[in-house]
Amino acid sequence: MHRATLREVADKAGVHPATASRALNSATEGMVNATTAARIQKVAKEMGYTPNPIARSLKTSRSSSIGLIIPDLTNPLFPPIVRGIEDVLRPVGYNAWIVNTDNQQDVEASAVESFRQRNVEGFVFATAHLHHALLEEMAAASTPMVLINRRLASADIPSVTSDDSTGVTLAIQHLVELGHRNIAHLAGPQDLSTGVTRRRAFRENLEERGLPDEAGRIVVCDAWSEEAGARGMLQLLDSGVPFTAVLAGNDLLALGAYDTLAARGISCPGEISVIGFNDMPYMDKVYPPMTTVRIPHYELGAEAARLLLEVLDGPERHPRSLLLPLTLVVRGSTGPAAA
Amino acid sequence: MHRATLREVADKAGVHPATASRALNSATEGMVNATTAARIQKVAKEMGYTPNPIARSLKTSRSSSIGLIIPDLTNPLFPPIVRGIEDVLRPVGYNAWIVNTDNQQDVEASAVESFRQRNVEGFVFATAHLHHALLEEMAAASTPMVLINRRLASADIPSVTSDDSTGVTLAIQHLVELGHRNIAHLAGPQDLSTGVTRRRAFRENLEERGLPDEAGRIVVCDAWSEEAGARGMLQLLDSGVPFTAVLAGNDLLALGAYDTLAARGISCPGEISVIGFNDMPYMDKVYPPMTTVRIPHYELGAEAARLLLEVLDGPERHPRSLLLPLTLVVRGSTGPAAA
DNA sequence: GTGAAAGCGCTAACAA
C-alpha cells in the first residue's frame, strides 16, 4: 500500500511542493492564495495524504513528542499519571515516549540522550532527586521540562506536586480528633522532596499541637516499598517509643507496616492505627481498611502536560509550579485502645 | 551542544562518509579494511558520535521501534506486561511506543496508522477481539505482529496467551475438593477469546465431573470491570440457581462480586466462595482473601517480545504461538457451609 | 576496499 507524498500531491494539484507544503501547514497557510490552498487541501484529502513525521522531524528538528521518565510503571501510582499526561497531549498532536529507570541514574541519562536524538521537544520527569545533577544541567541549558510529584532542592524548574504539608496536617488532625497523642512516622527516603516534605510537616504538626515529638518517633525508610515499610515498622516497635498511631510516608510503606503488625500479632487499628499516603489504585480493597491521603494522580499528570505545553509555547515566560490539593480518605482508623 | 555527524567523523578520519557508515554498522563492517574500520571507530568514539535515528529511519524505512497497543494502562494487568516487553526489547536496541485505546476501534486504527508513519517494525496487540477486521487485514498483509493475552477466532497470528482451560480446571478441581458441587460462573465478554475460553472450559468441567450445569449458572458480564461483576453477581443471586461457589472470569469481576455480596450481607467465603482469575498486582491485599488463578503477566510480555523479534528476524518461518502455564493461588476459599 | 552520487520526504531561505 503506497502512501502519498507531498510531491505527488503537489504534482496532482499542479503546484510546486513548497507551495503544497505551505498550504498544508496551518502556520503557513496564510502565505498562499486561498483558492489554490483549497485546491491543494482537497487533492491531499482525496489522496489520503498525511505528512511523513520522520522527514518533517529531520528537517525541522522537532517531533511532536515528549519524553516521560518515570521510576517504574508497575508502581500503581504512575499509570494514572501517564494517562493524565497522554490525554492532554494527544488532542494537541503530541505523543509521549515512556521510559522506566528503576531508579538507575545511568538508565535515566541514556534515556535522555536517546530522547534527544529523537528530537523530543520536552521532558516530564517523575524521578527527580533533591540534588540531581542531570536535571540541574538540563534546566541550566533551558531544556523544556516539568517535574511531577517530586522536585529539586534548588527549584525553579516548573513542577506539579501535591500539597503534602497540608496532607500531613489533615492526617494528624484526624488522628488527634480520634484521641491519639502518641503518633509515629514512617518517613520515606530523605533524598526525595516527597520524603523530606512529609517528614518536616509531620514534625511541625507535632510541635504546633504540643504532641510528644522525641526524635525516635520518626523512622526513615530507605525506599518507597512494602519491604522498607515492614523493616521501618519493626524498627519503630523495637525502639520502645510509645505510640498508638503511625503516619506512613506512602501507601506502600503503610502496607509494609501492616505486614509487620500482622506478623507480630498486633491488632490494627485496635492497638495501632496506620494512615497511608497517596490512595493508590485498589487501596480501597485492602484489609484492614486504610485511611489515607488522596493525591489526584490523573490530574497531576494532566497539569504537568499542560504546564509543559505552556513552556513549549513560550519559553520566555517565568516558570510556574503547581501544588494540587489533597483530601483525606477516612476508611478504617479508630481512636487509641486506651481512650 | 553540538552532536557529531557521520560526515564530521568521516572528515576527521580522512575517509568518505559512505566508508564511515560501513565501518560503523556491524552488518557492513566486513566490507571495509580492518585497520581503516578501527580508525574510524576510534574517531567516532572520541567525537561521541551516535547515529541520528531519524535520518537513518528516513533512509531505511526502519526505526528500531515497535507499537504496543493496549486497552488501558491503568488496568493493573498491563504494567507488568509492558515491562516484560520492554525489558526484552531494550537490550536489542528496540523501543516501544505505547498507546491506550480504551477499547475504541477508531483510536486503535489511528494509532496503527500513526505508528506506521513512524516506521514501526512490528506490533504487539493486547486488544484483539475474536472478530477483528483491522487485525485480520494486517495479518493478511503480513504485518509483523504478535497478539498478547487475547487471540482471534481465525487464528494463525502468532500469540502469547495463558493456558486458560487448564486454569479453569485447577480452580474447579480446588472447589470440588473443598466439597462444592453447585458452582456458578461470572463469564467475561463473549467477543473476546479469554471470555469464551474460560466459559467453555467451565462448562466442560461441570459436565466431565457430573456437576449440575443448567444454563442459568453462567452469567455473561458485558465488560471486564468491577461494576459489571457486581451486576453479574446480582443477576446470579436473583436467578434462583443454587450455588455455593462462583468462578469469576477475572479478578475485577470477582471484586465486583465481593461488592454485591457485601451489599446483600452474604458472608464470603462462609456462604459463597469466590475465585478470581489473573492474580493481578495487589490482589493479595484484598479482603476477604481471594483465591485466584495466577497468570504470569511479566512473562507474557517478555515472551511476546521474543516472538515478535523472531518474526522480525525471519518473516518466512511459520508463526508460533505460546500458551503459558497457570497456577492456582489459594488464599481464602473454604468448603460450602452445608458440608 | 573505497568513493561518487543520489535520494528518503520534507521545509525554509531566497528569488522572482
Next chain:
DNA sequence: TTGTTAGCGCTTTCAC
C-alpha cells in the same frame, strides 16, 4: 503569491 534551491543525516547502489 509562487517557484527555485538547498539540505536535514544517513545509507546504498554503482563505478572504480
